[in-house]
Amino acid sequence: MHxxxxxxxxxxxxxxxxxxxxxxxxxxxxxDADPPRTALLPEQPGSPRSARALAMVHLAMYDAWRxxxxxxxxxxxxxxxxxxxxxxxxxxxxxxxxxLRALYRHSSRHxxxxxxxxxxxxxxxxxxPAAVAAGFDFGARIGEAMVSARAGxxxxxxxxxxxRPTGPGTHRPDPFAPEQGLHGEKWGRVPPFGFDxxxxxxxxxxxxxxxxxxxxxxTRPEWPGELEEARRFGGAVGTPGLLRTPEQATIGIFxxxxxxxxxxxxxxxxxxxxRSVSIASALTTAQNAVLFAAANMAMADAAIATxxxxxxxxxxxxxxxxxxxxxxxxxxxxxxxxTFAPGELPLPIPADEPAEIAxxxxxxxxxxxxxxAGYSGDPEWKPLGAPQTNARxxxxxxxxxxxxxxAHAAFGAACFGVAYEFLRSVGPGGADPDHLTFDFVSDEFDxxxxxxxxxxxxxxxxxxxxxxxxxxxxxxRIYLGLHWRxxxxxxxxxxxxxxxxxxxxxxxxxxxxxxxxRSAKAGMTMPARSRDAFGGSATMIRRIAxxxxx
Numbered sequence: 001m002h003x004x005x006x007x008x009x010x011x012x013x014x015x016x017x018x019x020x021x022x023x024x025x026x027x028x029x030x031x032d033a034d035p036p037r038t039a040l041l042p043e044q045p046g047s048p049r050s051a052r053a054l055a056m057v058h059l060a061m062y063d064a065w066r067x068x069x070x071x072x073x074x075x076x077x078x079x080x081x082x083x084x085x086x087x088x089x090x091x092x093x094x095x096x097x098x099x100l101r102a103l104y105r106h107s108s109r110h111x112x113x114x115x116x117x118x119x120x121x122x123x124x125x126x127x128x129p130a131a132v133a134a135g136f137d138f139g140a141r142i143g144e145a146m147v148s149a150r151a152g153x154x155x156x157x158x159x160x161x162x163x164r165p166t167g168p169g170t171h172r173p174d175p176f177a178p179e180q181g182l183h184g185e186k187w188g189r190v191p192p193f194g195f196d197x198x199x200x201x202x203x204x205x206x207x208x209x210x211x212x213x214x215x216x217x218x219t220r221p222e223w224p225g226e227l228e229e230a231r232r233f234g235g236a237v238g239t240p241g242l243l244r245t246p247e248q249a250t251i252g253i254f255x256x257x258x259x260x261x262x263x264x265x266x267x268x269x270x271x272x273x274x275r276s277v278s279i280a281s282a283l284t285t286a287q288n289a290v291l292f293a294a295a296n297m298a299m300a301d302a303a304i305a306t307x308x309x310x311x312x313x314x315x316x317x318x319x320x321x322x323x324x325x326x327x328x329x330x331x332x333x334x335x336x337x338x339t340f341a342p343g344e345l346p347l348p349i350p351a352d353e354p355a356e357i358a359x360x361x362x363x364x365x366x367x368x369x370x371x372x373a374g375y376s377g378d379p380e381w382k383p384l385g386a387p388q389t390n391a392r393x394x395x396x397x398x399x400x401x402x403x404x405x406x407a408h409a410a411f412g413a414a415c416f417g418v419a420y421e422f423l424r425s426v427g428p429g430g431a432d433p434d435h436l437t438f439d440f441v442s443d444e445f446d447x448x449x450x451x452x453x454x455x456x457x458x459x460x461x462x463x464x465x466x467x468x469x470x471x472x473x474x475x476x477r478i479y480l481g482l483h484w485r486x487x488x489x490x491x492x493x494x495x496x497x498x499x500x501x502x503x504x505x506x507x508x509x510x511x512x513x514x515x516x517x518r519s520a521k522a523g524m525t526m527p528a529r530s531r532d533a534f535g536g537s538a539t540m541i542r543r544i545a546x547x548x549x550x
Contacts, residue, residue, distance in 0.1 A: 002121065004089040005061055005288040006275065008096035011114050012057045013271055015104045016050050016264040017443075019043055042259075043104050047407055048187045048303040050265040052155055053103045055193050055293075055300035060095035060146040062293035062509050064139040067091065069286050073512030076293070077145050087127050087135035092289075093118045094139025095146070102147045154190050161185055163400075168330055169321065170314045171402035176385070180400040188308025192301040194502040194510055201305050201497055202312075226484045227325055227377065230318040234481025236382040236396060244479055249384070251472050252479035254442045254462065255408065258386035258399060263443045266408055267299055270415040273469060276438040277419050281431035291422045293509035294502070298414040302498045306410045306491065307401070315404035318383055318481050319396070325377025339365030383481025389449045389457075398482055406483045409491025410498070412473035416466045417499045418513075425513045439463050 019042040044053050059076045066072040067079050068088040082091060097115045101108050115136070122132050163173045163182045174180050192198065232243045244252075257269040274295055278288055316324075324330030345363060350356040388394035401407075423433035439461055443449060447459030464472070474492050477483035502510040 002089075003285045003288060004092035004118075005058075005065065005285055005292055006278065007118065008061060008092055009058070009271060009275065009288075009292055011111075012054060012096065012100060013264075013268050015100060015107055015110075016044070016054070016268040017262060018107060018110075019050075019104065020259055020264040021262045043106060046183050046259070047265045047267055047411070048184050048190075048300075048307055049155065051267040051296070051300040051303040051411070052150070052153075052190070053100075054267050054271060055296040056103070056146050056150055057096050057099045058293040058296040059193065059508060060099050060139075060143045061092045062289045063146075064088070064091040064095040064142050065286060065289040067138070067142075072286055072290055073509055074506065076508030077142070077149060079142055079145075082138050083134045085128070085131050085134070086138055087122060087131045089122055089285075090119060090127070090132040090135030091139035091142070094136035094141075095143040096139075098140045098143025099146055102143075154186065168324065169316050171316050172320055174317070174319055174398040174400065175323065176319065176382070176396040176398070177400075183400045184307045185311050188304060188311060190304050192304050193297045194301050194498075194507050195505045198305055198308055201494070201501060202308065204497055222486070226486060227322065230478065230481060230484055231322050231378060231381060234318060234383050234478055236384050236481070239381065240378070244384075248475075248479040250445075250460065252384060252476045253387050253444050253457075254460065255412075255473045255476040256387045256389070256444050256480065257442075258388075258397075260387065260389035260391070260444075262390050263449070266411055267296070267303075269442065270299060270411055271296070272443075273438070273440050273464075274415065274419065276440045277436070277466075280436060280438040281423060281426075287422075287426065290509045290512045291419065294422060294513060295415050295418040297507075297509065298418045298495075298498055298502055299411050301502065302410040302414040302495050303407060305494055305498060306405055306407045309405055309490075309494070310402040310407075313404050314402050315484075315487075317398045317403045318484065319381075319398040322377050322381045322481075323379050326379055329377070329379045385480060386482060387444060387480075388452050389444055392450070392452055392454055394452050403483055404487050404490065405494055406474065406477050406487040406491035408477050408483075409474035409488045410495040412470050413492040413495025414498050415495075416469045416473075417496055418502075420466050421499065421503070421513045433466060435465070437463050437465055 044050050062072070063076050063079050065088055066075055067082045068091070082088070093115055097111050101111050104111070119132050119136060123129055161182050163180070171182075188198065231239070232241050233248065234244070235242050255269065257263055257266045259265055271292070274292060278291065283291065320330075328335050340363075345360070349360055382396045383398060385396040386399055388397055420433045423431050423436065441459065441461045445457050445460035447456070449457045451457050470492065474488040478485060478488060503513060
């Protein structure tokens with residue numbers, strides 16, 4: 001029998017991909033562009049919304065399966081007992097399909113086909129049609145409860161808005177896409193899934209800044225090195241002094257998933273990796289229910305925490321800061337200092353002979369103002385950029401949100417850190433998380449993806465450990481020229497901090513992990529959910545949302 005969690009995880013991930021796949025009726029025509037193209041209009045735009053969607057789906061599936069196997073851990077939403085003689089695999093499908101239909105309305109017909117196909121598979125496998133129907137209906141009620149619980153979470157108010165001009169060192173429009181908006185400015189106000197408040201995370205955050213923008217970090221000894229690293233490892237091909245190796249370029253593209261056509265966003269990437277981890281670990285359906293729900297809950301909360309910090313500090317991306325790290329370039333950076341001392345070029349010009357004028361013009365300044373004068377910046381610098389896979393002739397793009405911290409780094413640390421904690425909690429006989437390896441083929445290198453230069457990228461498979469996945473994923477953004485090292489460091493730390501908070505709170509699937517069970521045995525009170533079936537969690541979410549709006 002097929003694994004219901006893996007089956008509906010695959011369907012959910014395909015919807016994320018389809019959300020970033022255009023056809024004649026699924027986008028805004030840009031026929032006057034060069035080359036002509038269609039602009040995507042996804043229903044769940046950006047990584048934060050994708051992470052929220054996948055968390056909702058997997059928490060609903062977890063509750064549906066847990067209703068039949070209570071030892072999995074605490075329920076996320078309060079759920080009634082399942083009907084007698086009903087199918088748990090059908091309940092998972094009902095929960096997932098209901099949530100996905102609410103989030104991806106353009107794909108409702110596709111979801112109906114998938115739901116019918118899954119029910120027929122169960123019946124062909126020997127389950128009674130009545131049991132399948134009863135299970136699907138029960139799961140649909142759980143899915144409806146999940147949609148209701150998140151209905152007031154402010155997510156709809158956190159999409160792309162117009163870019164506001166800001167001062168030196170602060171995030172501004174990508175010079176290679178000046179029309180881009182500002183994504184997720186209010187996302188930090190969305191209530192988390194695994195705990196009530198971001199304040200404890202924010203209090204533990206370690207900012208290198210004391211004001212919006214790069215601010216005081218410009219005067220710290222670490223800054224010149226980070227600036228030079230971004231310039232020389234993240235620059236486009238042809239950058240003077242480029243140090244990035246072919247392996248590092250591959251890592252940058254491999255982990256990208258920057259909303260590219262037919263690929264989608266980063267949370268899809270990490271779920272694909274989790275599928276490989278599950279297969280390599282030979283996990284059961286019950287174990288997959290815990291792993292995928294806990295990991296996606298962690299990634300959704302990592303997105304909320306990361307975007308809250310991004311718009312707390314508004315740090316410029318390298319595409320702005322490297323180009324403006326030279327006197328005279330950028331707002332508030334003053335004028336370039338004079339290059340000739342007064343009197344160094346004599347006037348009047350000795351113009352009696354052409355040779356004298358030529359000699360006067362050949363005089364070189366002793367203090368050039370730009371590259372080569374001891375500055376690491378370059379006003380003509382271009383990042384390698386977020387790969388615009390499957391879109392030809394689009395290069396050097398930077399995501400439309402502030403740099404610090406790195407969401408990729410936070411997502412990876414949260415996802416693979418949860419996988420590590422989960423595999424440890426499985427205990428003797430389970431996979432060893434310290435030595436587990438899994439194979440993964442990124443959609444950026446699947447042998448079909450088209451590079452912006454028009455070539456088809458060669459298929460590439462990487463064998464990874466959980467530690468290597470966190471490491472490569474975090475540094476990949478430096479190799480693309482999209483982030484500073486401080487972004488990677490704080491992103492990883494923030495993702496790890498999210499895991500610690502989830503384990504301490506122990507909500508839903510987090511309670512099934514070893515750390516949460518230890519906390520419970522030590523006397524920690526588990527947070528109360530609703531007193532009434534299906535209703536109370538929605539009330540809790542709305543209460544938090546209302547508090548943040550005020």
